[in-house]
Structure formats: structure tokens, C-alpha cells
Amino acid sequence: MSERQQSLAATWFARLQDDLCAAFESLEDEGQGGPAGRFERKAWTREGDGGGGVMALMRGRVFEKIGVNVSVVHGHFSGEFRQAIPGAVEADGAFWAAGLSLVAHPRSPLVPAAHINTRMIATSKTWFGGGADLTPTFPIEADTERFHAALKAACDAHPVADHGRFKAWCDRYFFLPHRNEPRGVGGIFFDDLASGDWDADFAFLREVGTAFGQVYPELVRRHLHETWSAEQRHAQLVKRGRYVEFNLLYDRGTSFGLKTGGNVEAILMSLPPEVIWP
Amino acid sequence: MSERQQSLAATWFARLQDDLCAAFESLEDEGQGGPAGRFERKAWTREGDGGGGVMALMRGRVFEKIGVNVSVVHGHFSGEFRQAIPGAVEADGAFWAAGLSLVAHPRSPLVPAAHINTRMIATSKTWFGGGADLTPTFPIEADTERFHAALKAACDAHPVADHGRFKAWCDRYFFLPHRNEPRGVGGIFFDDLASGDWDADFAFLREVGTAFGQVYPELVRRHLHETWSAEQRHAQLVKRGRYVEFNLLYDRGTSFGLKTGGNVEAILMSLPPEVIWP
Numbered sequence: 001m002s003e004r005q006q007s008l009a010a011t012w013f014a015r016l017q018d019d020l021c022a023a024f025e026s027l028e029d030e031g032q033g034g035p036a037g038r039f040e041r042k043a044w045t046r047e048g049d050g051g052g053g054v055m056a057l058m059r060g061r062v063f064e065k066i067g068v069n070v071s072v073v074h075g076h077f078s079g080e081f082r083q084a085i086p087g088a089v090e091a092d093g094a095f096w097a098a099g100l101s102l103v104a105h106p107r108s109p110l111v112p113a114a115h116i117n118t119r120m121i122a123t124s125k126t127w128f129g130g131g132a133d134l135t136p137t138f139p140i141e142a143d144t145e146r147f148h149a150a151l152k153a154a155c156d157a158h159p160v161a162d163h164g165r166f167k168a169w170c171d172r173y174f175f176l177p178h179r180n181e182p183r184g185v186g187g188i189f190f191d192d193l194a195s196g197d198w199d200a201d202f203a204f205l206r207e208v209g210t211a212f213g214q215v216y217p218e219l220v221r222r223h224l225h226e227t228w229s230a231e232q233r234h235a236q237l238v239k240r241g242r243y244v245e246f247n248l249l250y251d252r253g254t255s256f257g258l259k260t261g262g263n264v265e266a267i268l269m270s271l272p273p274e275v276i277w278p
Numbered sequence: 279m280s281e282r283q284q285s286l287a288a289t290w291f292a293r294l295q296d297d298l299c300a301a302f303e304s305l306e307d308e309g310q311g312g313p314a315g316r317f318e319r320k321a322w323t324r325e326g327d328g329g330g331g332v333m334a335l336m337r338g339r340v341f342e343k344i345g346v347n348v349s350v351v352h353g354h355f356s357g358e359f360r361q362a363i364p365g366a367v368e369a370d371g372a373f374w375a376a377g378l379s380l381v382a383h384p385r386s387p388l389v390p391a392a393h394i395n396t397r398m399i400a401t402s403k404t405w406f407g408g409g410a411d412l413t414p415t416f417p418i419e420a421d422t423e424r425f426h427a428a429l430k431a432a433c434d435a436h437p438v439a440d441h442g443r444f445k446a447w448c449d450r451y452f453f454l455p456h457r458n459e460p461r462g463v464g465g466i467f468f469d470d471l472a473s474g475d476w477d478a479d480f481a482f483l484r485e486v487g488t489a490f491g492q493v494y495p496e497l498v499r500r501h502l503h504e505t506w507s508a509e510q511r512h513a514q515l516v517k518r519g520r521y522v523e524f525n526l527l528y529d530r531g532t533s534f535g536l537k538t539g540g541n542v543e544a545i546l547m548s549l550p551p552e553v554i555w556p
Binding site for chain 2: 065177178179241244245248249255258264267268271272273274275276277278
């Protein structure tokens with residue numbers, strides 16, 4: 001990994017955070033009921049090793065809770081992670097990682113929840129990973145198709161990406177085995193992306209962010225002014241319970257973050273604001 | 279393990295379930311606002327291997343959600359469990375297990391939540407495990423002392439038990455490292471209890487159940503008719519989030535149950551009815 005690559009990646013994630021926050025604040029302006037939400041940003045530094053991040057959190061009238069976190073951290077893996085992370089042993093455990101993570105929990109049960117994460121990790125090797133997926137309480141085929149089509153277009157524009165493989169990976173990853181049910185309607189998921197052409201890989205990573213930033217607000221707008229019932233809200237709060245179960249039981253990013261002394265508030269930002277287990 | 283031991287243990291857990299359910303229905307009768315709750319019982323059988331259980335669940339006016347589950351299951355451990363569970367390799371993976379698990383989530387933020395689990399497990403070895411602990415939103419010293427004193431008395435009556443060790447074990451176990459905070463105010467926790475005198479160990483296990491069935495209702499009664507504020511309710515819903523985090527991230531019983539094809543509804547019965555991550 002070169003300094004140029006570090007700098008390009010860190011700059012990109014910061015810019016993507018700005019762009020996404022602006023897009024979601026626009027949606028707040030278009031919403032109804034109560035004041036339009038605005039992101040609050042909070043910088044944090046990593047305890048122990050180096051680096052930190054900026055967590056942007058908004059509680060609004062369209063988004064009950066939406067968090068967009070960017071982190072740029074470095075340090076040394078020890079124990080189980082040094083063995084498990086590619087290239088970590090060869091680098092004496094040293095790593096550098098930067099990424100953006102967003103989780104949107106809309107107020108309306110008719111607006112799908114969504115998640116995107118894109119990241120660059122460097123040990124003695126350098127690679128990208130990430131994914132974007134949609135979690136509606138009431139799946140609508142046209143929305144699902146539109147979401148998949150946007151991610152397919154993003155993949156198809158880059159020879160280093162394989163939409164079919166990344167879509168299947170997403171379905172496998174965002175699955176709750178104990179309930180034998182998927183978390184949502186899928187999207188894409190990829191890891192260990194290192195084609196040998198860093199610039200090509202990075203261009204794809206950027207496009208995933210850009211595509212998500214266009215298609216998800218489009219889907220939110222489709223349902224922004226629909227009214228919902230108490231029964232639909234109830235179903236949404238139950239569905240959110242499944243989201244919590246997945247993130248705490250299975251999500252690798254969550255356990256990785258918590259076990260490596262990450263920022264707890266930023267990591268658990270993904271948890272929904274209100275949940276029921278009926 | 280003998281058939282007599284199996285039969286005694288299974289009979290005891292069923293009786294303890296009846297006694298605890300009766301005690302909690304009495305508390306419902308003493309409550310106010312809305313109709314007094316009653317337990318609904320649901321028998322379930324284990325998919326794959328043998329056995330099953332009875333889950334008793336009540337949603338009432340004192341207890342927003344309280345579940346009391348008894349299970350008697352048997353089968354074969356494979357993979358990681360065969361290696362990790364004492365005596366499982368020697369028994370070619372065969373196991374028998376019976377236990378009772380209770381989690382109480384009161385409606386009032388002034389009434390502490392509570393949990394008890396007692397179990398007997400047999401592979402080529404036979405042992406007991408369990409624990410009881412208290413999770414108030416607003417800890418009150420007198421309540422905490424009374425709870426610990428009751429469990430200490432239960433331990434002190436049995437030479438096979440060591441209250442100091444079991445109390446410290448509880449504090450270590452019910453701890454959220456990512457938040458550097460305890461789940462509640464503790465109680466007791468023990469495992470691998472096999473003194474060589476099965477009847478003595480079993481007598482202690484029974485006394486843990488009996489002691490809990492006396493002291494917890496006593497603590498509930500202390501606060502049953504106190505009124506609470508919206509701020510106190512908010513704090514309770516946040517505290518419940520910590521309970522969810524512990525159970526899904528760290529609780530061995532939860533991951534053991536989910537990974538061995540246990541009854542999902544019975545295992546996740548422990549999750550609070552309503553939770554917020556503010």
C-alpha cells in the first residue's frame with residue numbers, strides 16, 4: 001500500500017460521507033410531520049492504537065435514525081485476528097483500514113431500511129470489501145428489482161466486479177440460520193477484492209458508493225408520502241428485531257469492531273432506534 | 279447418569295416451572311391497570327434429535343413479558359461442541375440435558391428484571407450448572423443486598439456450593455466488555471458442578487430454584503405499587519438494549535441453543551418485549 005492509495009481512499013470516504021449526508025438531508029426536507037432532521041457529526045479517536053473517525057447521526061422525520069460513519073484506523077492485530085486476517089502475520093500484525101458504513105432506519109414501515117459499507121484494508125496485502133443491501137418490512141418487487149439493477153449496473157461497468165457472484169454472496173451473508181430467513185432482499189457483498197490493479201478496484205468501490213447514493217434515495221421517494229397503519233408499524237418493529245439478531249449474532253464487522261477496541265457508539269450505530277420482540 | 283437421576287431431574291424442573299408460574303400469576307393478581315396476566319403454555323419438540331420442552335409465556339400488567347422454559351433433550355454433539363463439551367468425545371458425542379430457564383421483564387422500570395437458569399447435563403460425565411441474577415434499571419442497595427443474602431443462604435446450606443466463588447463468577451460472566459459495564463447487580467453463576475455426590479449437588483440445584491422463587495417475588499412486591507415517570511421508562515428501555523447486547527453477543531446458552539438446533543422461540547424468549555437504542 002502506498003501513501004497515495006491511503007490518501008486517495010481516506011479522501012474518498014470523507015467525500016462520500018458528505019455527499020450521502022447531503023442526499024439524506026434533502027429527503028428530510030421533502031418529508032412531513034415534525035422538523036426536518038439534520039446530521040450531527042462527532043469526531044472520535046481510537047483508544048490504544050491510532051486513528052479515529054467521524055460519526056454522523058441524524059434523527060429526523062423521514063429517518064428515525066440514520067448513521068454514516070467514516071473511520072481511518074491503524075495499529076497491530078494480535079491473537080486470533082493476526083492469524084485470521086490475510087497478510088497480518090507477514091506484516092507482524094500491522095494494519096491500516098479505512099471505510100464508510102451507513103445504516104438507515106426510516107420512520108415509515110413502507111420505506112425500506114438500507115445499509116452500505118465500503119472499506120479498504122491493508123496488511124502486507126491490500127484489498128477492498130463492502131456491500132449494500134435493502135431491508136424492507138414489506139418487500140415490493142419493483143423496488144427490489146430497481147435496487148438490484150442499480151448495483152448490477154455498477155458492477156457491470158467494472159471488469160474487476162462480478163455481480164452474479166457478489167449478489168449470491170450477499171444472500172449467503174445476510175441470512176439468519178436460526179430463523180432460516182434472509183435479513184432482507186439482498187444486494188451485493190464482496191471481500192478480498194484485489195485484482196492486481198488497485199486503481200481499477202478503487203474505481204469500482206467508488207461506484208458502489210455512488211450507485212447506492214442514487215438508488216436508495218430514489219426508493220425512499222417512492223414511498224415518502226404514503227400513510228401507514230399501526231399494524232404496519234408493528235410489523236416494522238418486529239422486523240427490526242431480526243436486524244438486531246443478525247448484527248449481534250452474525251455480523252463480522254460488528255464483532256471485529258467490538259473485539260478490536262473500536263468505537264462502540266459508531267459500531268452499534270447500526271442498531272434500530274426502537275424494536276420489539278413480541 | 280442413571281435413569282433415576284434423569285427422572286428426578288426432569289420431574290423437578292417441571293415442578294419448579296409450575297411453582298414459579300403460580301408465584302408470578304399471584305403477583306399479576308396483586309398488580310394494577312389492565313387484566314391480570316396468565317401464562318400460556320406451548321409444548322415443542324426438538325427437530326432432528328430427540329426431546330423437547332414446554333415454554334410458558336405471560337404478558338401481563340406486572341410483567342410485560344416473562345418466559346419460563348423447561349426442556350429435556352438428548353442427541354449427539356458434532357463438530358466444535360463434541361470437542362468443547364466435557365465428556366462428549368468419550369460418549370461418542372451423546373448427551374442428555376434438562377433445565378429450566380426464566381427471564382422476567384417487568385413493565386415498571388422500578389421493578390428489577392431477573393433471570394434464573396438451572397440445568398443438568400450428561401455426556402460420559404454428569405454435572406449441574408446454572409445461576410440467578412438481578413438487573414434493575416435503578417439499583418437499590420437494600421434490594422441488591424436482599425437478593426445476594428438469599429442466594430448466599432441457599433449456597434451456605436450446601437457444602438457443595440461456594441457462594442463467594444459463584445458470586446464472583448456471576449460478576450465475571452454477566453459483563454459487557456465492549457461497554458465495560460456489568461449487565462446487572464449480579465447474583466450467582468456456576469457450572470461443571472460435580473462434587474462426586476449427585477444427590478448433594480441436586481439438592482443444591484433445587485434450593486437455588488426455590489430461593490429465587492421466594493426472593494424475587496419479594497423484591498417485585500416492594501415496588502409493585504410505585505408510580506414511575508416517562509424518563510424512568512426511557513431509561514428502562516435503554517437498559518434493556520444492554521440486555522439484548524449481552525444475550526446475543528456473549529451468552530453461551532443462547533449461542534449453544536441456536537447452534538444446536540434448539541427451539542428459537544424458547545431461546546430468544548429472553549429478549550425484552552420493547553427496546554430502544556437512542
